[in-house]
Amino acid sequence: DIQMTQSPSSLSASVGDRVTITCRASQSISRYLNWYQQKPGKAPNLLIYGTSSLQSGVPSRFSGSGSGTDFTLTISSLQPEDFATYYCQQSDSVPRTFGQGTKVEIK
């Protein structure tokens, strides 16, 4: 199974900050990497698919990059509605696996 490791597990940031979350796969997954945002009590919401493609309706302040084993989600200017937990997920092979999540909290 492919293990996905996110860092950091949590971070505190202010509105307007640039935030970067990293995700590392235990083996190459090409560009089959997705990012989700989840708010308490809600289902996850797809932000980025295929490493860098922005899902329809997602603000352009979200971006993704990487390939192989190392990937990054960047929020260029953090907004109040962005405080949430973010998960990476590989779609290269089964079992599909998620990172453990990064909780973005208000500083």
Add this chain to the structure above:
Amino acid sequence: EVQLAESGGGLVQPGGSRRLSCAASGFAFYSSWVSWVRQTPGKGLEWVANINQDGSEKHFVDSVRGRFTISRDNAKNSVYLQINSLRDEDTAVYYCAVDSSGSYGWDSWGQGTLVTVSS
């Protein structure tokens, strides 16, 4: 509008069974893989199983293989997860999720149904 709605959760005793349903609308359900993903209280996300378009291909995470089965009825736009021999660690919110656009990401999710395994 793509919609998914899970049902069937509830309180189950250890060793018990439950059938979860996922009803879909608003997209070409018959042409989509469907997955079940679960989330234990306060914890992260775990993919559980998926099924291909005609039900001929199914995959499971190791922790549920042999205890859970997945099936679908395209005439009813529904997918089912039969969960058997339940353990405490199966307590979770179970979501169905689909890639409705071929992106390899799950762009649509249901609201989830809670399964609590407890005596």
